[in-house]
Amino acid sequence: MNKIGKVKGFTIIELLLGMVFGMIVLSGATYIYVTVVSSSAATLKSSKLNTQMMSMMSIMVNDIRRAGYWSTFTETPSSNPFSQQDDTAIEVINSMSGDTELTLGSTTSGQCITYSYDENENGIVDADTEYFGYRLNNGNVEMRTVGTVTDGDSCNNGTWTVFSDSDLYTITQLSFNSGDSACVNTREPDGQDNDGANGEDDDDERDCYSQVPTAGSGDTTVETRDIEITMRAALVADPEVTMSITQSVRVRNDWIRIR
Template sequence: MLNRALYRQRQRGLSLVELMVGITIGLFIVAGALTLFASSLLENRRLIAQTRLEQDMRSIADLMTRDIRRAGYWGNSIQGTLAIGATATTASNPYVGVSATPSSTSGVLKYNFSRDLVENNILDTNEQFGYQLLTTGTKAGVMQMLTAQNVWSDLNDANFTVITSFSVTDSSPPALSLGYRCPVMCAAGTPNCPQMFIRRYDIVLTGRSTLDASVVRTLRTSVRVRNDQTTGSC
């Protein structure tokens, strides 16, 4: 009888208290695992948003930098610096103009360069370029590039990346007098005395990811126009 009672005591299983304690511990483990999984998903989402934002902004900045450097290119630029003959005069560069609208949030930059296979010395409609940021309407937050007269192309998809600020600052140094190069030297400031303008523009882009509003990046770049602007003549 004693052995039978001992056998039954060993086979009675878990008590209700032991079962509840085990379930509670299991729930804590599951909750911890779910929390870790959710945190990993959130971090992965933030990393994807950050990578997409940085890639979009870098692509825009690289495109702007390479293209703006071409501002003022003219196939017959020698005509603007050299006049052969007693009555000859130098020609004006039709592509020289660069228009920068300074703004801390929505600047505009426009410029021109020649695309002629045979230079025609005329500013054509397909030789006008620029950048602007839309701040209102259905395309608010979209950066656009001017690819021809009144033809703007989107550079980013606002469903993923919103450009919140586009700042343009003209950081060009003072004009450099070239009067000392003339056969008869002219002093700086003398009417029509030749000058050279070195043009540089500081650009700041700020963007935000639509996938994660906490992901915000700012990118700064400085662009030096390769074709210096000259005015006046000897």
């Protein structure tokens, strides 16, 4: 009879080494899986936050663009009831607490904006429906809605409603900047040294932001308003997920005034 050879198996050391290598491979695969899942979750959160913010920004831009619209346009645009200083004209305001108007064309940003336009196209300002605005208040964006307004250029007057989703994200910044706006004095150039600088009719005399016409001068100024809006937010469930967007809006209706 042929002798049956001894059958050899794995030694304890070989089994232990196999287990170690197997655990290393499994740990690597698990790490890659967790990383991919975490990255996908973060991407979804960022995408959701971005979608929400883009929607809010689109609404604000489209609304602010209408500031000063008047359906009953006349040959005297300075009489536009929706562009009256210290009332219906668009204003950038420093904050709710300060409630101080910032000069148009200033590089200083404010946390609130107020304006008006002829929404129902009846030619007159309806004090309870045609004063609009947006402001930052305790981590929320608020908009001025239906309700009687007695002080059009105040961020503390009228009815304000939360516009953002406070359960999903916190607004950490909302700013309005009119630094790209421009103002032109239509009587310039008139060949005279109106600023008394050097006996010449300088080009800067045409800029009615740097050379503000005196009250009662009868000068006509035309202002093009360009508002830069910046908004930053963080998710409530994960504050490390943040998003910031900036967009400029050119107000369609120029502001014409007789000083």
